[in-house]
Amino acid sequence: MRFLFIVQGEGRGHMTQAMVISDLLHKHGMEVVAVVIGASGRRTPPDYFLDAFSCPVYRVQSPNFVADKEQKAIKMGATVLENLKKLPRFIRSLQQLDHWVQVHRPDCILNFYDMLGGIYAMCYPFRATYLAIGHQYLMFHPDFTFAKPGGLQKVLFKLNTAITCANASKIIALSLWKPQRAMKNENHLVWPPLIRERVRRAEPSTGDFFLVYIVNSGYAEEIYRLAKNRPQITIEAFWDAQQVPARYLTLPNLTFHRIDDERFVEKLRQCKAYLSTAGFESIAEAMFLGKKTLMVPVKGQYEQRCNACDAEQAGAGRTADRFAAEMLEKLLEEEKNCTASATAFSDWQQSLDAAFLAFLTSIPSPIGKRILVD
Structure with a gap:
């Protein structure tokens, strides 16, 4: 066919x-x-x-x-x-x-x-x-x-x-x-969800950094403020910006990467938690690897609000209206629930x-x- x-x-x-x-x-x-x-x-x-x-x-x-x-x-x-x-x-x-x-x-x-x-x-x-x-x-x-x-x-x-x-x-x-x-x-x-083979083969571990993916580059300012106000945390971020170098170090604890599929999966495998606008597929991949997700739906995009609501009910993590440090702290408190969700999600995947x-x-x-x- x-x-x-x-x-x-x-x-x-x-x-x-x-x-x-x-x-x-x-x-x-x-x-x-x-x-x-x-x-x-x-x-x-x-x-x-x-x-x-x-x-x-x-x-x-x-x-x-x-x-x-x-x-x-x-x-x-x-x-x-x-x-x-x-x-x-x-x-x-x-x-x-x-x-x-x-x-x-x-x-x-x-x-x-x-x-x-x-x-x-x-x-x-x-x-x-x-x-x-x-x-x-x-x-x-x-x-x-x-x-x-x-x-x-x-x-x-x-x-x-x-x-x-x-x-x-x-x-x-x-x-x-x-x-x-x-x-x-x-x-x-x-x-x-349709999980890529590369993600299926990945062996999750828990690193000391937060991973960020922002579909709209305007959210980079929020991520910058978060990193600047919390110098004790490390953030690895991926975005679509083409006018900057492929690897852009803006602060000692904040690095922006141009979209790279292989590198993104490697960072997702290793991160402490995942921060993103509420795109369905990357949330699914984070759940598969047992990573907690902070979801900030793109403003004005109703579909992403539905995604975040649905994902929160599925145990993927928390929804917020901005990328803020206090939400990260609440997110990290949910590690046990997220692990249980990852097990149920893996069974559903089969x-x-x-x-x-x-x-x-x-x-x-x-x-x-x-x-x-x-």
């Missing part, structure tokens, strides 16, 4: 999920014929992602968030307006995407939470069998807890999520916790292989469905 991936490029987690699924497909004799990543001016796909695929990797303009001047908060109003202004560009992106589908002729198109991918599935419903995967689809589960207050941000989150899985024959939700009840729709599945095999056998056949222009 031939797969084409459409990957949202805004977050590292979706890229990681695509890499893991690619490995699983190859393991079972399936083929990934092309990868299309939704690009924006805010993010550049990392080399480790581009190097993970032997097939062509295409970049296409896709709807994305607009951040404030401090590069911290997401501005929802500006995001909607900016994406509306780029509508002609996105129409061209749909045409590009359709061209690549025509060239590679996949049996299945697997969308990793990219809005353009969902719109494509609505515009071209018979090109292939459509599938969708992402932790956001857990919102369809009856036991999912939405962050409060919700308001318009909750409505937009639900709308965006619905668009990304439009016309999907199977929708796979990734969860930090093992659900006790099934989804209401039999075509909705729940899997444990079910992935069986779930994936069942998924492969249940994919609807594309024969008789696909309509291509020769």
